[in-house]
Amino acid sequence: MLILRDTEQEIRRAAEIIKRGGLAAFPTETVYGLGADAFNARALARVFEVKGRPRFDPLIVHIASRSGLERVARLSVLSPARRALAEKCASAFWPGPLTLVLPKQPELPGLATAGLSTVAVRWPGHPAARTLIRLSAGAGKPGAVAAPSANPFGRLSPTRAEHVVEGLGEKIDCVIDGGPCPVGVESTVLDLASPRIAILRPGGVTREELETITGPIRPALDAGASGAEHGGQNAGEPDAAGPNAPGRLSPGTLKSHYAPLSPLVLHDEKEMAALPREQDGAYLFFSGKSRDAWAGRDRAGYGETGPDGDPAALVLSETGRVPEAAANLFEYLRRLDGPRPGRIHAEILPEEGLGAAINDRLRRAAEH
Ligand code: TXA
Numbered sequence: 001m002l003i004l005r006d007t008e009q010e011i012r013r014a015a016e017i018i019k020r021g022g023l024a025a026f027p028t029e030t031v032y033g034l035g036a037d038a039f040n041a042r043a044l045a046r047v048f049e050v051k052g053r054p055r056f057d058p059l060i061v062h063i064a065s066r067s068g069l070e071r072v073a074r075l076s077v078l079s080p081a082r083r084a085l086a087e088k089c090a091s092a093f094w095p096g097p098l099t100l101v102l103p104k105q106p107e108l109p110g111l112a113t114a115g116l117s118t119v120a121v122r123w124p125g126h127p128a129a130r131t132l133i134r135l136s137a138g139a140g141k142p143g144a145v146a147a148p149s150a151n152p153f154g155r156l157s158p159t160r161a162e163h164v165v166e167g168l169g170e171k172i173d174c175v176i177d178g179g180p181c182p183v184g185v186e187s188t189v190l191d192l193a194s195p196r197i198a199i200l201r202p203g204g205v206t207r208e209e210l211e212t213i214t215g216p217i218r219p220a221l222d223a224g225a226s227g228a229e230h231g232g233q234n235a236g237e238p239d240a241a242g243p244n245a246p247g248r249l250s251p252g253t254l255k256s257h258y259a260p261l262s263p264l265v266l267h268d269e270k271e272m273a274a275l276p277r278e279q280d281g282a283y284l285f286f287s288g289k290s291r292d293a294w295a296g297r298d299r300a301g302y303g304e305t306g307p308d309g310d311p312a313a314l315v316l317s318e319t320g321r322v323p324e325a326a327a328n329l330f331e332y333l334r335r336l337d338g339p340r341p342g343r344i345h346a347e348i349l350p351e352e353g354l355g356a357a358i359n360d361r362l363r364r365a366a367e368h
């Protein structure tokens with residue numbers, strides 16, 4: 001596998017690989033993606049194979065232009081109101097960590113969407129991702145790069161090129177090394193193709209931010225559970241029959257996901273402070289304050305170095321900043337998991353803003 005630098009010249013090599021049907025991993029602002037030409041069914045089949053991903057779990061198609069969006073999604077079958085909402089979301093959050101589920105263009109291979117009539121589309125903000133998508137365009141057609149996170153299915157998502165090398169290594173053709181991903185959790189998946197809009201996966205764009213554009217969004221689990229609804233978000237029901245059944249979830253939002261190899265146990269701040277120091281335990285704190293509350297009651301366990309130098313007790317953000325915690329989440333879980341501790345104890349964050357996405361990943365990791 002080639003490791004490429006984040007320069008236009010080297011990104012061009014990755015784009016050539018994609019155009020020839022190969023697989024190129026690349027940085028986005030959220031996590032590293034494993035990219036393939038969204039219109040090449042054989043390349044898509046390889047993506048599922050190297051990740052060990054079930055084929056019922058559809059991919060996100062990455063675009064870098066308006067014409068790219070139109071090549072993969074069919075906005076014209078949405079009602080005018082829903083179409084206007086899609087346009088508003090796109091102009092408010094693209095390029096960025098938001099994925100929109102929209103009606104699919106028939107030409108897009110069914111493998112990209114797991115046979116659904118909808119497609120998940122994202123216009124990423126990371127410059128390397130945008131350059132790659134632009135350069136992978138061919139024959140007068142705008143680039144469309146299908147890319148799941150570049151990790152083996154069910155494992156922690158990669159936020160550095162080294163994680164991709166560790167997880168997929170020789171199974172893929174190249175990775176563009178763009179350093180650590182600044183957001184650190186995957187994009188928010190927003191379903192705009194069903195009668196009632198829903199967040200199928202919390203992520204880099206917060207519910208609060210989305211709701212400034214969409215109005216209140218009901219939790220996905222309840223979505224569609226009852227019949228008629230009033231209120232802004234249903235003003236624009238799609239003309240196309242809703243592809244997802246009522247009460248749906250994103251097909252890929254499996255309960256157990258994003259998992260380290262060691263068992264993970266979740267606690268709130270108070271419970272963390274009261275945990276005994278286990279010999280083979282590992283600890284993931286939200287803030288320095290939480291760590292100190294815990295360390296204060298059991299300093300004896302540390303020996304000379306104290307908790308700061310302890311590789312089995314990590315702090316997502318010393319000052320309790322949630323975006324910093326998100327950026328460190330997957331890397332720190334990997335570090336704690338490395339020596340295969342008996343258990344990893346992790347602190348749940350306040351359920352607001354990006355905290356919702358962090359908690360979602362922690363809960364899925366704890367399901368194993
Ligand atoms: O931040 C991200 O979104 C990253 C980077 C690489 O862009 N990608 C990513 O892809 O997280 P992946 O494959 O790990 O997650 C895609 C999610 C899955 O939960 C999948 O079920 C959902 O998007 N999805 C894809 N197509 C869908 C569709 N048509 N309807 C509903 N959910 C869909």
Ligand code: MG
Binds near residue numbers: 148149157
């Ligand atoms: Mg993934």
